[in-house]
Amino acid sequence: MNSPNSSLNRRQFVTKGAVAIAAASLAPSFQLVGMDRSARKTKVVMVGTGTRGIHSWGTELVGPYKDYVEMVGLCDINEKRVEVAKELIGIDAKTYHSNDFDKMIREQKPDIVIVTTVDSFHVDYIVRAMELGCDVISEKPIATEADQCQRILDTEKKTGRKVNVGFNVRFMNESMEMKRILSSGELGKILAIDYQENLDTSHGASYFRRWHGKIKNSGSLLVHKASHQFDLVNWLLDADPVQVQAMGKVAFYGKNNAYRGKKCRNCEFTNQCDYYWDMTKDADDMKLYGNCEDVDHYYRDGCVWDDKIDSYDTSSVQVQYDNGTQLTYTLNAYLPYEGQYICFSGEKGRLDVRLNSRQPWDAPAPFEFRLTKDGETTKYWTMKPNSGGHGGADERVKDAMFKPNQQDPTGQKAGSRAGVLSSMIGIAARKSIETGGVVNISDLINL
Ligand SMILES: NC(=O)c1ccc[n+]([C@@H]2O[C@H](COP(=O)([O-])OP(=O)(O)OC[C@H]3O[C@@H](n4cnc5c(N)ncnc54)[C@H](O)[C@@H]3O)[C@@H](O)[C@H]2O)c1
Structure with missing residues (x-):
């Protein structure tokens, strides 16, 4: 591959x-x-x-x-x-x-x-x-x-x-809390959102080992990964993205190294590569990928330094919504810590959300919320995920899809339009990166 x-x-x-x-x-x-x-x-x-x-x-x-x-x-x-x-x-x-x-x-x-x-x-x-x-x-x-x-x-x-x-992110505890606050009107109209997606060298590198590192397979991480986050913002705002501009490059992985191999298991640079990963230690990975790779050459432990990698590891995207909100989103995939930092700036205040995943400091809780109304009034609280896949969200998605008579007051169950709009932000961002221009989503698709 x-x-x-x-x-x-x-x-x-x-x-x-x-x-x-x-x-x-x-x-x-x-x-x-x-x-x-x-x-x-x-x-x-x-x-x-x-x-x-x-x-x-x-x-x-x-x-x-x-x-x-x-x-x-x-x-x-x-x-x-x-x-x-x-x-x-x-x-x-x-x-x-x-x-x-x-x-x-x-x-x-x-x-x-x-x-x-x-x-x-x-x-x-x-x-x-x-x-x-x-x-x-x-x-x-x-x-x-x-x-x-x-x-x-x-x-x-x-x-x-x-x-x-299957937009499981909508079903995560922290996402539902953001939806609750935005829908309450406490912040007034949301004028701007700053969204940092910080991937560390474990999670981030995992994409560049596999098919995700090639745009022809994944549409870039701005489609593959960020479709989750773009969908979350679309859903939180209940608004449509209309215009996109972006910058992106492969600044860390891919050709940005002196040596490269095909897969970790038989690589001659095993001792010197910080990204060496011994997949033979995982019996299921060996069964599902290693022992089946003679059929399709899908190397689960492919090289993060493959010089054909063209999916951006460094990117920033600006999105204009039809309700006037502006989103600034950044995705960097080689950081020393993992998590997200999301800020909602409203007419009546600001909500700062920190989603702590892995960091070399003591985070007070997995999710931190701070709502600030003025120079003197601020409220801080924390939350944690449920047990189960993706903080219990994978189970909730399946409840929504398969259990009868499920209530859906906030419209969490996502259809094709939501799927398309989230992908279209990443697709338009890619076009903007290629052309250097501002891209209108309506020039690319008839909704
Ligand atoms: N919602 C989430 O949180 C979440 C998490 C992980 C992955 N995903 C999505 O799930 C999907 C699968 O991801 P994965 O991590 O399991 O990837 P994977 O590489 O482990 O599995 C992909 C499978 O598709 C098969 N395949 C490739 N081309 C095919 C084709 N043309 N026809 C039929 N089969 C083909 C491969 O052989 C492989 O078995 C992706 O779309 C990914 O974006 C979603």
Whole structure:
């Protein structure tokens, strides 16, 4: 996967083509499979059986939600990995190669297709699943290019099917607290937001070891990672982004080093590289990736110094919203500590939020809030996450998606429009970085 001509990339393009051709040839005569699921369990299949799929939409779904959900098919471009996934999830579902995606839908007749592949391929499965009569749950980002976003919106309208996006960040305790304060009106109109996303050399580097480091796979971290944060701001403000300008570069990883290898396991620079990672110590990683890499050359411990890396590790983005709020967002992926610092400047005061993840000082609590009304009035409080994946948010997303009669007073369950708007900020930012200009989102997509 490290070179554009690697066998995985070639196979991925073959698969893309296969999906498109199948769509053209089968669409007219195909029996749609969407069904009324009011009186029975929801039947789901998953495409993309990597870590996120196996855990959040696999083991954490099939056991705890067994009264509501039945997983009947698993699909991946790597025929070995999909078998390991089946074993790790511990289900009896039938497995399929991604070339047989249509066959899986035909045979298993799922209600919902869960899409957890590499980001740039989400669109193919989202669109095809809807054409075949299924609803979709897609991992973020919904898509990595403007034309992909348009295809998804258009297909949803044409087919009447529904795409939901797994924006778990909306369901985190700290996000719900921010929503509560902003919705209360205590700060008045929010005029500006400063959002620092600080990734340390553990989390940050993990993206540059894998497919995320190439824009053609992930749309850059401004799409892959920041789609979470852009969606959070869109949701908190209940407003649409309209204009974007940005700066970004690969300032730390990639070609910014004197030496490089292909993967840590057989690298000649193991002793001198600060980013050497021994994946052989993780039995599941070896099973799922190391032992399957002969099929697709997907190296889970790829080199952070790969000189083909083009996803920015240093970026700043400015966004103008249709309600007049201005957002300044920065993402730096090589810092000595990890966390976020978010400031909401309102007409009647300011909210400072610190999300502490990993830092070499004693943070008073995982989440710190300070609301300041004037030079004399300030209130400080702390919060912590729940247990479970992403501070309990992964479970809440699944509640919203699968449990019947769920209340949603703040609109946390995200559809395709929210998915598209969050991706479009990153896509417009990339265009701004390439052109040096200000980019209007309405010039890139018809919502
Ligand atoms: N919401 C969250 O907090 C969160 C967290 C992690 C990952 N994610 C998202 O989940 C998705 C998967 O991430 P991951 O970390 O599991 O990645 P991964 O690399 O571990 O897994 C991706 C899987 O997709 C398969 N794949 C690649 N190209 C394919 C194709 N054309 N057709 C079918 N399968 C293909 C790979 O073989 C692999 O099994 C990504 O979209 C990512 O953005 C979301």
